[in-house]
Amino acid sequence: MTWSESEQEKILSLVRKHGSRPTQLLQLLRDVQAECHCVPAEAIEIVAFELKVSRTTVQGVVEFYGLLSLEQLGRFHILLSDSITDQMMGSRQLMEYLSAKLGVEPGQTRADGRVSLGFTSCTGLCDQGPAGLVNGHWLSRLNGERIDGIVALVERDVSLENWPEEFFNVDDNIQLPGLLLENPIKIGAALRQAVRNGFDEVFEEITRSGLRGRGGAGFETAWKWRYCAEGPEDANGLPFAGLTERYVVCNADEGEPGTFKDRILLNSHAHQVFEGMTVCAGVVGAKQGFLYLRGEYLRLRPQLEAVLAERRAKNLLGSHILGRQGFDFDIEIHMGAGAYVCGEESALIESLEGKRGVPRIRPPYPVVSGYQGKPTVVNNVETFFAVAAIALYGGGWFATHGTDKSKGSKIISISGDCERPGIYEYDFGVSIAEILLECGAENTQGVQVGGASGAIISGREYHRKLAYEDLASGGSFMIFDKSRDIMDVVRNFTHFFAHESCGFCTPCRVGTTLLKNEVDKICDGHSGALDLVGMTSLARFIKNASHCGLGQSAANPVLGTLSHFPDAYKARLKDVSFEPGFDLDESLEIARRMSMRDDAMAHLEQEAI
Numbered sequence: 001m002t003w004s005e006s007e008q009e010k011i012l013s014l015v016r017k018h019g020s021r022p023t024q025l026l027q028l029l030r031d032v033q034a035e036c037h038c039v040p041a042e043a044i045e046i047v048a049f050e051l052k053v054s055r056t057t058v059q060g061v062v063e064f065y066g067l068l069s070l071e072q073l074g075r076f077h078i079l080l081s082d083s084i085t086d087q088m089m090g091s092r093q094l095m096e097y098l099s100a101k102l103g104v105e106p107g108q109t110r111a112d113g114r115v116s117l118g119f120t121s122c123t124g125l126c127d128q129g130p131a132g133l134v135n136g137h138w139l140s141r142l143n144g145e146r147i148d149g150i151v152a153l154v155e156r157d158v159s160l161e162n163w164p165e166e167f168f169n170v171d172d173n174i175q176l177p178g179l180l181l182e183n184p185i186k187i188g189a190a191l192r193q194a195v196r197n198g199f200d201e202v203f204e205e206i207t208r209s210g211l212r213g214r215g216g217a218g219f220e221t222a223w224k225w226r227y228c229a230e231g232p233e234d235a236n237g238l239p240f241a242g243l244t245e246r247y248v249v250c251n252a253d254e255g256e257p258g259t260f261k262d263r264i265l266l267n268s269h270a271h272q273v274f275e276g277m278t279v280c281a282g283v284v285g286a287k288q289g290f291l292y293l294r295g296e297y298l299r300l301r302p303q304l305e306a307v308l309a310e311r312r313a314k315n316l317l318g319s320h321i322l323g324r325q326g327f328d329f330d331i332e333i334h335m336g337a338g339a340y341v342c343g344e345e346s347a348l349i350e351s352l353e354g355k356r357g358v359p360r361i362r363p364p365y366p367v368v369s370g371y372q373g374k375p376t377v378v379n380n381v382e383t384f385f386a387v388a389a390i391a392l393y394g395g396g397w398f399a400t401h402g403t404d405k406s407k408g409s410k411i412i413s414i415s416g417d418c419e420r421p422g423i424y425e426y427d428f429g430v431s432i433a434e435i436l437l438e439c440g441a442e443n444t445q446g447v448q449v450g451g452a453s454g455a456i457i458s459g460r461e462y463h464r465k466l467a468y469e470d471l472a473s474g475g476s477f478m479i480f481d482k483s484r485d486i487m488d489v490v491r492n493f494t495h496f497f498a499h500e501s502c503g504f505c506t507p508c509r510v511g512t513t514l515l516k517n518e519v520d521k522i523c524d525g526h527s528g529a530l531d532l533v534g535m536t537s538l539a540r541f542i543k544n545a546s547h548c549g550l551g552q553s554a555a556n557p558v559l560g561t562l563s564h565f566p567d568a569y570k571a572r573l574k575d576v577s578f579e580p581g582f583d584l585d586e587s588l589e590i591a592r593r594m595s596m597r598d599d600a601m602a603h604l605e606q607e608a609i
């Protein structure tokens, strides 16, 4: 150990701040990173010793999360979003400009340790990009002028608190409010009614509303809550005696590229989201809740903590809520750290427990065995937002909107090629054509509904409806006009999945990388018809053999575009049956140098077959 006592004390005080609890490991490591601009080996040793976990466990957690680093980063760590809509707005060119001005390459730290650069998958600011992060804080609406400003501040070593506020400004950008956004509830109104009428009645209203989860999969919310409230059964079909601990988790990971509606709900309607969580706690009998907030939404944390404090002061959280004996519930915020897979509910629970976010084998589902092995409800931010409104206005009010199978409304985040990107709320059943018209999209070539893992549709299908029974979406709606090359979209998404695969199962870990390589080969003009056949069967294999939803949807961009945009592929194909995707001769260069040969016989001729 080479560290001074004061350096060690810094880490020890962070360990104490987090109560020396292994479940706090990820939160603690985030703090270490903020303090040291990396997680140094010395800190890993101290943390492992104090938390009584192995060194490799701590190191494994650091390596898992994109926002943590074993390598020293700059005092200003700047990441630009590499999502497809940011690329369309020129993020790659801005990175070149920034990199040249600062004299450091993406992925590197400048020799003086002041600044490091990199890309990140998505920042949740697709409506006001090109966007980025500096030391985890949003940077919005980047352009050449703003980059000049950032460079000047970095070179003058101005601390972030003194940077101009407008660099960090992020608007809600609500373009079209609907059922829920037009009828926000007053603070505490839903809870007061629930306490007055009883939680059985609230549960009836949630059931009557037909509410389905807004995170994407669309499970019936009441069904989920009932399972959690009942808990696992013993051999006689009765609830296990003495099993009282239950948890409520709000999934605010919002990592799906193109989705940013939860950002708005947390920014301007956090009371209502927390109220929905508290209503849920009353129904299922939970005492503890968690808001799992994506690492990129760090800027929202102080105001969310302030809302929680206000709710405690108003007796809307804490002990005997609103005077009801035994109704005790509180909410803790846990931050993610840049791992898309942690939006998957079982991976999220692992992450909440301080571990690597590797999806669990299911069943058992979280409603039976979730946080710390106890029954846990995991719902999306928008689901809880709707719950609070339903608890107040009634299930009937909600169910009169939408379609038979998709009740109520959906809040969607629109980005890409349209005049008015932002937040729109529609009753379910609205057609894609209506949405395109409303947001000012013209010459639309394709729409990606549901983010990278969703479905891409072309002009023939704009009559289709936004609904669970037709086009389901967690909230992402990305528009590509006819000037775009659809292969750029496919390439971006396949790179995204290869990067975000957690590596637990082989079909996804290896398959997503092979798929990415295949798409690169096509885009670079080295593929023939045979490659397409191979790529299609690889894509199907990944879809069918992967362990969790990430792998099962990772091939969607390829399969979807192959069926809707076959011409985009055909235009890139060469008239060969096979050509290697790499230069065989060049790859033998090391061997030639080692054997000190460069004669003609030591070279291969690469020929297409």
Ligand SMILES: Cc1cc2nc3c(=O)[nH]c(=O)nc-3n(C[C@H](O)[C@H](O)[C@H](O)COP(=O)(O)O)c2cc1C
Pocket: 212, 213, 214, 215, 216, 217, 218, 219, 251, 252, 253, 254, 255, 256, 340, 341, 342, 343, 344, 345, 346, 378, 379, 380, 381, 383, 548, 549, 550
């Ligand atoms: C790779 C992956 C990422 C996900 N990301 C999110 C997310 O960011 N937010 C979310 O609410 N659900 C996400 N989900 C879905 C969750 O697993 C879960 O179904 C959802 O949180 C349940 O809430 P709901 O019933 O209210 O929709 C994701 C699923 C997968 C497979």
Ligand code: SF4
Pocket: 341, 358, 359, 500, 501, 502, 503, 504, 505, 506, 508, 509, 546, 547, 548, 549, 550, 551, 552
């Ligand atoms: S499918 Fe991918 S993300 Fe999911 S467990 Fe397997 S490797 Fe991890």
